[in-house]
Amino acid sequence: MATTLTDRLDWVLDKSVVLGYTRLGPALRRRWWPADPAAGSMEGKHVVLTGGGSGIGRAAARQLGSLGATVHLLGADVPQLDRARAELAAEAPAGRFETEVCDLADLPQVAGWARGFAGRGLALHALVNNAGTMSPTRKETAQGHELTLATHVLGPHLMTRELVEPLAADGDGRVVWVTSGGMYASTLRTDDLEFTRTKYSGEAAYARTKRMQMVLAELWADELAGRGVSVHSMHPGWVDTPGVRHFLTVSRNLTVPFIRSADQGADTITWLVASRQPASATGLFWHDRRPRPTTYFRQSRETEDQRRLLWTYCQSAVEKGTEGVSPETGP
Ligand SMILES: NC(=O)c1ccc[n+]([C@@H]2O[C@H](COP(=O)([O-])OP(=O)(O)OC[C@H]3O[C@@H](n4cnc5c(N)ncnc54)[C@H](OP(=O)(O)O)[C@@H]3O)[C@@H](O)[C@H]2O)c1
Known part of the structure; x- marks a missing residue:
């Protein structure tokens, strides 16, 4: 329940969507939101950031690098990653940037890469599950999973599972799932996870899998309670990014004066990774440095059975898709 004047204003910004999600949101909220992470707070710390070669991921990499982090930029497009690494090194000289090649939608690749990373013996401060896509037609991965589900849900679930040991080694490990306000457009749909029975649309697949990401973050928070890892x-x-320009051209062009910069979109990722405060909270859904409701007004939440079904499906899909995979030998 809103209490102070700023709480009330923040609430109105959030519920109006149009006001809060645009550049007006951070422009106003920065007057009352919690302090920035301390300078140098990421020195000596490693972050794995998926989709780090463009858009919000690239901006988060720059911000974390400026705080001293070593950022492992993970993606499937090698020239894009190499270009980002070179540019970031010039833009954020306090940071270190590594190119890590891995297609998040390909489960054996994810297992091979993550097992190889775990074998490097590094303590991992944070995993940012940021990579995202929106496919206008239904596509399947080599393992037979619908592409959006594989990219947003199965790949990140597997990545999280494989990196628990290095995350726990840090003593203050953090996992950040970059989901979307678009999740408010869907409830948790466990009746057709692979989109084989209902008519496919890119927007619906996006909204459904973004809702799944939020629920998975809650489930991972429970799973890792007491292990020194917050989720x-x-x-x-x-946010104005290459992804939005490509997949949502018309909406983007109509909102150019209001759309956020990639830096504004990345701000809460950096804050969740680098500030002290989020270490004492886990399992919450954040926007502009504040926990937010997971349903829009009277939207209903999923049942316990649906949550269990999602978890069981993810566990069995990643186990089936990665049998016998050996660790990739790292650089
Ligand atoms: N922009 C917004 O307004 C907005 C709003 C809400 C949520 N988000 C979320 O924010 C995150 C970042 O999106 P963005 O807007 O910054 O989009 P973006 O510019 O397209 O960045 C997404 C990144 O993920 C990478 N990626 C996609 N599929 C991958 C895969 N299978 N394996 C490895 N990397 C993969 C992309 O590589 P390629 O370029 O090679 O495909 C790209 O580098 C996404 O999760 C998105 O859903 C964005």
């Missing part, structure tokens, strides 16, 4: 989900607002 967060967040949404960045409406």
Whole structure:
């Protein structure tokens, strides 16, 4: 329940969507939101950031690098990653940036890469599950999973599972799931996880899998309680990125004066990774440095059975898809 004047204003911004998700959101909220992470707070710390070669991921990499982090930029497009690494090294000289090649939608690749990373013996401060896509037609991965589900849900679930040991080694490990305000457009749909029975649409697949990410973050928070790893989900607002320019061209062009910069979209990722405060919270859904409701007004939440079904499906899909995979030999 809103109490102070700023709480009330923040609430109105959030519920109006149009006001809060645009650049107006951070422009106003920065007057009352919690302090920035301390300078140098990420020195000596490693972060694995998926989809780090462009958009919000690239901006988060720059912000974390500026705080001293070593950022492992993970993606499937090698020239894009190499270009980002070179540019980031110039933009954020306090940071270190590594290119890590892995297709998040390909389960054996994810297992091979993550097992190889775990074998490097590094303590991992944070995993940011940021990579995202929106396919206009239904596509399947080599393992037979619908592409959006594989990219947003199965790949990140497997990545999280394989990196628990290095995350726990840090003593203050953090997992951040970059989901979307678009999740409010869907409830948790466990009746057709692979989109084989209902008519496919890119927007519906996106909204459904973004809802699944938020629920998975909650489930991972329970799973890792007491292990020294906090788990967060967040949404960045409406952000001008290559992904939005490509998949949502018309909406983007109509909102150019209001759309957020990639830096504004990445702000809460960086804050969740680098600030002290989020270490004492786990399992919450954040936007602009504040926990947010996971349903819109009277939208109903999923049942316990649906949550269990999602977890069981993810566990069995990743186990089936990665049998016998050996660790990739790292650089
Ligand atoms: N922009 C927004 O308004 C907005 C709003 C809400 C939520 N988000 C979320 O924010 C995250 C970042 O999105 P963005 O807007 O910054 O989009 P973006 O510019 O397209 O960045 C997404 C990144 O993920 C990578 N990626 C996609 N599929 C991958 C895969 N299978 N394996 C490895 N990497 C993969 C992309 O690589 P390629 O370029 O090679 O595909 C790209 O580098 C996404 O999760 C998105 O859903 C964005």
